[in-house]
Amino acid sequence: MPNTVGKPYSVLDVFKALTEEEQQLVKDNQVHLTYRKREIVYKEGSKILGIYQVTKGKFKIYKTGVDQKPQIIAFTVPGDIQGYRSVLSNEPACTTVEALEESNVSFIPSEIIFHLVKHNPDFALLLIQQTCKELDRANSLITDIAQKTVKERVAEILLMLHDTFGTNKEGFININLTRDDISNIIGTATESVIRILRDFNSKNYITLENRKIKINDYKRIKLISESI
Amino acid sequence: MPNTVGKPYSVLDVFKALTEEEQQLVKDNQVHLTYRKREIVYKEGSKILGIYQVTKGKFKIYKTGVDQKPQIIAFTVPGDIQGYRSVLSNEPACTTVEALEESNVSFIPSEIIFHLVKHNPDFALLLIQQTCKELDRANSLITDIAQKTVKERVAEILLMLHDTFGTNKEGFININLTRDDISNIIGTATESVIRILRDFNSKNYITLENRKIKINDYKRIKLISESI
């Protein structure tokens, strides 16, 4: 079975199941919000009043672990919805959502979401499928973190970032993460990430330019990520 | 936020949302199956044709990782449903389900589940909530494995097993796992688990009797699990 951690993030457009009337209902009740870099949409433990669909930009999703160290669980891509777990289960948020750059979201109040789930089974089904997708990814991440070495995980995360966010015209991955962020994805020390990136760089598998990363030898990185 | 890995498994009875008529439909279409120790309900990658509700016994749920090494993702308790992700997303199973002891399940064909999701929004909502619960647990497990030491994880897993499966009259945890199983939950070498269990045993925090484990000093184990 191929793991799914390394697969690019993809999104089910859960709203495609809506009737025109329902789409209008969403439109009439949604609120557009803008977040600047480092701004927080909601915090782990807080009550939230609706769901957030990302329309532009990127967010990191994390939990707070030992000694307040954040553990990054996921990233968003445009189209992603966040907060629906908390809303539908009527529980406090179990993760924090923080903007990585200037980003926009559309906020849709809980009542609307409940109304849609209650009246549109296709919408409910898509929501279940989206959750299952996330669960599958989480399970793969567990397996990876538990079994792979730090070097393998760094390689894997590079591929995932590459495939999820794409590259600019020079081939650099379209995301601005600190070394610390990367270490908080794979659960290791910042220095370890730095050393491994430097190592890949010196072997020319990747090119580093401050926070920008270009993958030169995709196949090689792939092999490393698969413990070969 | 308290982590949820250490919390005992609990189950939402998703079928409580059914009307009498629907319950009868399930009853008329379900099939009761028995599995002996080590028997496999379904394997990662296989197509499955319905969902399985555990009525008696215990199963371990795992993914296959590097070098075929299994990574245990979860255990079942009676009432748990398995396979619904695969069914509802119409994708191959992403985990393997294997009996830890003589166990019974009730198999309910996909069509019935789809019918219920389509016609009973409360059932759909419960399914979403159940999935969200599992997702939250998975996220906590990621954070734990990524950030805690092996000793802390062993302590945490002991508490989880204790709280999930309870103890017999002598105080031993009601589950029969090999050291290898335990190492496959927390992602470490079998020898490491053995050494740590021996250490806890020698300090009288726990009592070992072959595969049976009794927690003598719950508070101490709790402290260890929280990196204190």
Added chain:
DNA sequence: CGGGTGCTTGAACACTGTCAAGAATTGTGG
């Protein structure tokens, strides 16, 4: 009661984390 599986231990060593210090980059206020 024999074979297989699982458990246990020791020793060597590899990997990763921690600490500290300095360099580079990024962000901010004027």
Added chain:
DNA sequence: CCACAATTCTTGACAGTGTTCAAGCACCCG
């Protein structure tokens, strides 16, 4: 837009945790 402050990055040395390998023992099942 510049200068300064703050943050992030980098490197080295070292410690410690955890893995691997190997060998022998214990338990359990047929």
